[in-house]
Amino acid sequence: xxxxxxxxxxxxxxxxxxxxxxxxxxxxxxxxxxxxxxxxxxxxxxxxxxxxxxxxxxxxxxxxxxxxxxxxxxxxxxxxxxxxxxxxxxxxxxxxxxxxxxxxxxxxxxxxxxxxxxxxxxxxxxxxxxxxxxxxxxxxxxxxxxxxxxxxxxxxxxxxxxxxxxxxxxxxxxxxxxxxxxxxxxxxxxxxxxxxxxxxxxxxxxxxxxxxxxxxxxxxxxxxxxxxxxxxxxxxxxxxxxxxxxxxxxxxxxxxxxxxxxxxxxxxxxxxxxxxxxxxxxxxxxxxxxxxxxxxxxxxxxxxxxxxxxxxxxxxxxxxxxxxxxxxxxxxx
Amino acid sequence: xxxxxxxxxxxxxxxxxxxxxxxxxxxxxxxxxxxxxxxxxxxxxxxxxxxxxxxxxxxxxxxxxxxxxxxxxxxxxxxxxxxxxxxxxxxxxxxxxxxxxxxxxxxxxxxxxxxxxxxxxxxxxxxxxxxxxxxxxxxxxxxxxxxxxxxxxxxxxxxxxxxxxxxxxxxxxxxxxxxxxxxxxxxxxxxxxxxxxxxxxxxxxxxxxxxxxxxxxxxxxxxxxxxxxxxxxxxxxxxxxxxxxxxxxxxxxxxxxxxxxxxxxxxxxxxxxxxxxxxxxxxxxxxxxxxxxxxxxxxxxxxxxxxxxxxxxxxxxxxxx
Numbered sequence: 001x002x003x004x005x006x007x008x009x010x011x012x013x014x015x016x017x018x019x020x021x022x023x024x025x026x027x028x029x030x031x032x033x034x035x036x037x038x039x040x041x042x043x044x045x046x047x048x049x050x051x052x053x054x055x056x057x058x059x060x061x062x063x064x065x066x067x068x069x070x071x072x073x074x075x076x077x078x079x080x081x082x083x084x085x086x087x088x089x090x091x092x093x094x095x096x097x098x099x100x101x102x103x104x105x106x107x108x109x110x111x112x113x114x115x116x117x118x119x120x121x122x123x124x125x126x127x128x129x130x131x132x133x134x135x136x137x138x139x140x141x142x143x144x145x146x147x148x149x150x151x152x153x154x155x156x157x158x159x160x161x162x163x164x165x166x167x168x169x170x171x172x173x174x175x176x177x178x179x180x181x182x183x184x185x186x187x188x189x190x191x192x193x194x195x196x197x198x199x200x201x202x203x204x205x206x207x208x209x210x211x212x213x214x215x216x217x218x219x220x221x222x223x224x225x226x227x228x229x230x231x232x233x234x235x236x237x238x239x240x241x242x243x244x245x246x247x248x249x250x251x252x253x254x255x256x257x258x259x260x261x262x263x264x265x266x267x268x269x270x271x272x273x274x275x276x277x278x279x280x281x282x283x284x285x286x287x288x289x290x291x292x293x294x295x296x297x298x299x300x301x302x303x304x305x306x307x308x309x310x311x312x313x314x315x316x317x318x319x320x321x322x323x324x325x326x327x328x329x330x331x332x333x
Numbered sequence: 334x335x336x337x338x339x340x341x342x343x344x345x346x347x348x349x350x351x352x353x354x355x356x357x358x359x360x361x362x363x364x365x366x367x368x369x370x371x372x373x374x375x376x377x378x379x380x381x382x383x384x385x386x387x388x389x390x391x392x393x394x395x396x397x398x399x400x401x402x403x404x405x406x407x408x409x410x411x412x413x414x415x416x417x418x419x420x421x422x423x424x425x426x427x428x429x430x431x432x433x434x435x436x437x438x439x440x441x442x443x444x445x446x447x448x449x450x451x452x453x454x455x456x457x458x459x460x461x462x463x464x465x466x467x468x469x470x471x472x473x474x475x476x477x478x479x480x481x482x483x484x485x486x487x488x489x490x491x492x493x494x495x496x497x498x499x500x501x502x503x504x505x506x507x508x509x510x511x512x513x514x515x516x517x518x519x520x521x522x523x524x525x526x527x528x529x530x531x532x533x534x535x536x537x538x539x540x541x542x543x544x545x546x547x548x549x550x551x552x553x554x555x556x557x558x559x560x561x562x563x564x565x566x567x568x569x570x571x572x573x574x575x576x577x578x579x580x581x582x583x584x585x586x587x588x589x590x591x592x593x594x595x596x597x598x599x600x601x602x603x604x605x606x607x608x609x610x611x612x613x614x615x616x617x618x619x620x621x622x623x624x625x626x627x628x629x630x631x632x633x634x635x636x637x638x639x640x641x642x643x644x645x646x647x648x649x650x651x652x653x654x
Contacts, residue, residue, distance in 0.1 A: 172588050174589045174593070178608065
């Protein structure tokens, strides 16, 4: 089970990295005739390539182009007259169908602007994972520093830092994130949003790290090896960073796997309520916004695809940390 | 015990004061203010008088002093978004959130604990199924449960996909209104409860297994107590301690989770109100919501601590000290 979780997590990262190659369409290309088009059914023919005119690919997979029948009812029909073969390894993509050949290939349907949900989902993984990863690293760094200093210094410094840590820990993170994001200007360029959100998430994630690191460092500094380097005349900063902090490495690793999904969720929540990335940037949160329209959701259930993606990541992490003797992910937001 | 309670009360006071003051100052320092609500054609004198009316012409520090003095008398100022005193607004929203949280906690307890007792004391396909289901629900945060439940509600039309009441229900009468709320509450409450129920199930299951492995369980069995009674009457009481320990955490999770659930299912609670207030730069309403949230949090952790003390005599001694 643990291995399954790790493999799943690795797979998600790989998919995010290979998004431009895996996505059948550019993420911001709007097919204006295909607003809310359903997923394209992929069909199989046992015949291998017979002639170029027939256009069936080597694998025998093909699709029919979708045509809008009723704009009011958002009803689509397949154009049975013009089968289009899936094109493998063309134009720098794994599989695609050119528009001229009868495309596009919409594996998870289209959104309200006619953009390919599947391609946006793959690109969204990049933004969501990158944001969560950077915020995790920052939170670990702050937590290790504060916890390390508190644990190493002891006394008043320790008291003050620990009190402060506990206070931040008590606050309901999602409300603080909401408040901090809301006081920034509501409309910001994507890069600024990225920096702002990583900062906010790091500020909210560090206390739990600091608490654990403090306990580890406080017990570690009493050990013989720590006394030995002290006796050799090493500076406190060197003792802390070079000799004591490595002892907290395993703990930091577990915390990283807990913070990562929490940050992915936080981004999704903020973007969903309109306080995250602007709608033009595909992230799992902005994609979920499409699911906010209840009456459309019933007709276009593929809008829930980003929810499935978030679920897979959280499940992978829960499986990966299982059996390490730690509690499963605490679902904060 | 009295000392413990006094300390917790002091903590609650500090928490409420810090949280609400910080959010007031933060919202005040944010770009944009209430005068944006007047529209682009408002005259400068109009803008100035509106700002003066809400104390925005003072410095942030002076404004805070004025606000804090009134807040001590439970006067939280006036909301410019709703044009009404903040006190009534946050009172109603807090009641709605509390109702949602209480129903959700009850649902999570009633679902999680019996199922945990079941999986903790039995092997076989049924228990494995429940265990797998709760592992799945552990990975489905309230954002996803609420979206999926709204989707199910919208496709099956079995229950309303959002809101707290149907418009005009109150005119029909109190009982009709209450019934209407009762129809609307299961969706958001379940969305909030499912991840917590899964946590409870896992914990109860583990502690039940542990309790059944202890000598007293074997002794009871040897005395001829029926296995069913060993589980329900003896092992269960011992196994309750870890659940009581997470109740305080669960109340915090309820408050955090309720924000997105309220947002998705259009439940008129504290989280939604705070969101609206933040977006409109309605600073007194923001501060009022934060104060109320802090109060919730403080009481949640107090209830959690009291439950823990009730379940574990060692904790009681530490609290008394």
